[in-house]
Amino acid sequence: NAGVTQTPKFQVLKTGQSMTLQCAQDMNHNSMYWYRQDPGMGLRLIYYSASEGTTDKGEVPNGYNVSRLNKREFSLRLESAAPSQTSVYFCASSERRGGITDTQYFGPGTRLTVL
């Protein structure tokens, strides 16, 4: 049971390049999330998927798109990377749809630098 896995672990992009961050979970969770972590700002929600087939914007969605490929996988795409998107990105999952009390399980993170 690997939990939540993310690829790649590290990535350097040039301004304007595109890339997709991959996330997968093997816990049969319904809900998945993408966060970014910046120093002194905690984690901020980019997008979430309450269940397979649905996605919704979080707190900071601009410049990102997501795809809930199936129940296991939730990808985050940067179409045209900007230096302001330099951050550490975390994927998370939780068990139930509408589960306000649910614990979230986090992946190890992707450290992205945009030059």
Place this chain on the structure above:
Amino acid sequence: AQSVAQPEDQVNVAEGNPLTVKCTYSVSGNPYLFWYVQYPNRGLQFLLKYITGDNLVKGSYGFEAEFNKSQTSFHLKKPSALVSDSALYFCAVRDIKDTGGFKTIFGAGTRLFVKA
């Protein structure tokens, strides 16, 4: 709008001493409160949560937190700190009135340093 404040960037404590990491919150409805810990180069790990009931919540690794509704606080505590407790700690809150509870607001984090 809901918010979480962790007033201390860093907390220093000697091994064996009690530790407290502070958290205050603001929500429009009933709060659902969480503590997570992040070790270097790792994702966040769940420590404990308050949903309802007893104001003192016990969690992983000997940590506990006390929910205080009148002071809108949810401080994390441990009776005897270990060097291995050194990490970054995040308080988080959810409000059912905000996107049905999917949106979690995290505090900025408090770095705990336990000295041997």
